[in-house]
Amino acid sequence: MxxxxxxxxxxxxxxxxxxxxxxxxxxxxxxxxxxxxxxxxxxxxxxxxxxxxxxxxxxxxxxxxxxxxxxxxxxxxxxxxxxxxxxxxxxxxxxxxxxxxxxxxxxxxxxxxxxxxxxxxxxxxxxxxxxxxxxxxxxxxxxxxxxxxxxxxxxxxxxxxxxxxxxxxxxxxxxxxxxxxxxxxxxxxxxxxxxxxxxxxxxxxxxxxxxxxxxxxxxLPTPKTEQEELNIVTSRVGAMAKAMEMPLEKSSLEQIKRVITIFRELRSGITEDGKTKLKSPSGTLSSAEVISVVNQGLSLSAHFGNGVLTSEDMAAGIIGAIVKDPVQDAIVWKEYLSSVMKKRKEYRDIYLSCKELI
Ligand SMILES: Nc1ncnc2c1ncn2[C@@H]1O[C@H](COP(=O)(O)OP(=O)(O)O)[C@@H](O)[C@H]1O
Ligand SMILES: [Mg+2]
CATH class of the missing domain: 3.40.50.300 (P-loop containing nucleotide triphosphate hydrolases)
Structure with a gap:
């Protein structure tokens, strides 16, 4: 066995x-x-x-x-x-x-x-x-x-x-x-x-x-670049994706990249373009959290979705990782949703999926 x-x-x-x-x-x-x-x-x-x-x-x-x-x-x-x-x-x-x-x-x-x-x-x-x-x-x-x-x-x-x-x-x-x-x-x-x-x-x-x-x-530091973090995450979720027969094609990688960006921005307290200051949530948002969000998304998608990683599959995991304290973190998260995610055109679907859950 x-x-x-x-x-x-x-x-x-x-x-x-x-x-x-x-x-x-x-x-x-x-x-x-x-x-x-x-x-x-x-x-x-x-x-x-x-x-x-x-x-x-x-x-x-x-x-x-x-x-x-x-x-x-x-x-x-x-x-x-x-x-x-x-x-x-x-x-x-x-x-x-x-x-x-x-x-x-x-x-x-x-x-x-x-x-x-x-x-x-x-x-x-x-x-x-x-x-x-x-x-x-x-x-x-x-x-x-x-x-x-x-x-x-x-x-x-x-x-x-x-x-x-x-x-x-x-x-x-x-x-x-x-x-x-x-x-x-x-x-x-x-x-x-x-x-x-x-x-x-x-x-x-x-x-x-x-x-x-x-x-x-x-x-041991948190990953320096987004690419490095993407490499860490894909190397760790690859086995799970394979077992579920869900190859990590381009659209899944885009989903993963967005989660990484969201986590990196909240972790560092500033948006990637350096323009907007952010409050950081109380918990840690390391690559390990990205890995579990993606694994959860893969599982949801394989068992209850259409076999393609969608923003709906990711949203619950993202919120679960960020909002550890129901009061303080919820404020941080709502602020991020409306001041950052809402304004990004390419985040439309993930923004809506996340918004539905609060
Ligand atoms: N730089 C890295 N290279 C490879 N894997 C990493 C890296 N950083 C985090 N991970 C992954 O994150 C997960 C959690 O790591 P872990 O060793 O349990 O963290 P720690 O002991 O520091 O809390 C592991 O699955 C590991 O593969
Ligand atoms: Mg440890």
Whole structure:
């Protein structure tokens, strides 16, 4: 039975195999390929033997170089930025390329405890035999240290500050003391950590200075140009469109382009021509939101429409993404509708579809 979502190392198994087979560059100890090949896996490209590697990250190559290079040093990597800029996406693909395994993961929440980072105890064993190696419950962090792999830490800044600091010893000593057993787990080469963090979320706990110093921070930006954003969106919705037998022909691309323009304008607080200032809505409007609006539109159109992406299929999704706060955002949205969208001739159908829904 096929799983609902495949991990990067499953989905891109062939690419990863070809990349490590043709490797000519030096491979860091316990890595599956050289940093250069990891970069090719991320950015895509054609290999010498003609094999095409698909692009995963669309954007500045230099940022990916810095991210990958960081992992060969004794510093950990922090991917930082607003939601939906591809932080988790990049971290998954780097882990798949470097370690062949993107599943060693700690999800940071307000309830993340020290035990889920260091280790826990199997209480039945503990009561029966006392503290022993058998009673120790390993965490993904511990396993990554022992196997020389990449550990992913999602949403690090949601974790309470004192729990975050558990990472300091792990990142500076590269060891995890287990005082109960009078021993320590020492990390072997290849171990490192990729954390992701938001700066635009409720309940953010700043990293302490001591912890920050253990990281190199790479800020992932929102896409610079409309074309770049269109590439990101089409590369992500392509699979869905194919499954629904709805090729993304010209008219669908025009629909998608308009959503991107609307989101970019509201995000930046100014129209593309630089003439009209706008208020921004409370939520984030990243490429991830465009992707879900388009996916929703494709689904509506395939199941209840005529199989062509229309502005009616997009309107509900657009409003859902923009109006997160029923009072404040509704004002922002209505203003945008009447002062921008209404005046654009080529927006007539999408304007009417959106207007009908408010
Ligand atoms: N620059 C980018 N290149 C490729 N995909 C991107 C980019 N930015 C966003 N995405 C897409 O947006 C979606 C959300 O990204 P995600 O990694 O979950 O965001 P974050 O963790 O930053 O909140 C993913 O499907 C990803 O493919
Ligand atoms: Mg994320």
């Amino acid at each position: 096929e799983t609902l979502r495949q991990h990067s190392e499953q989905l891109y198994k062939e690419e990863l195999e070809v990349l490590s087979k043709q490797e000519k560059n030096k491979i860091p100890e316990n890595w599956n390929m050289s940093p250069r090949s990891v970069l090719t896996f991320l950015m895509g490209g054609k290999l010498k033997n003609g094999f095409e590697v698909s692009p995963k990250y669309i954007g500045d190559k230099r940022l990916m170089e810095i991210a990958v290079a960081t992992l060969t040093t004794d510093r950990a990597l922090l991917l930082y930025g607003i939601p939906g800029t591809g932080k988790s996406w990049v971290s998954e693909h780097i882990a798949a390329a470097v370690s062949g395994d993107s599943t060693l993961l700690v999800q940071g929440t307000a309830g993340t405890s020290e035990e889920s980072i260091r280790y826990g105890w199997n209480y039945a064993q503990l009561l029966a035999k006392g503290p022993s190696k058998e009673a120790l419950v390993e965490t993904p962090v511990m396993r990554a240290m022992q196997d020389g792999k990449i550990i992913r830490f999602e949403e690090l800044t949601r974790v309470p500050a004192e729990v975050q600091d558990t990472l300091i010893t792990i990142l500076s000593e590269k060891a995890l003391p287990v005082p109960e057993l009078n021993m320590e787990i020492a990390a072997i080469k290849g171990f490192n950590l990729i954390a992701t963090a938001n700066n635009r979320d409720k309940g953010v706990n700043e990293l302490s200075g001591a912890l920050k110093r253990r990281f190199n921070t790479v800020i």
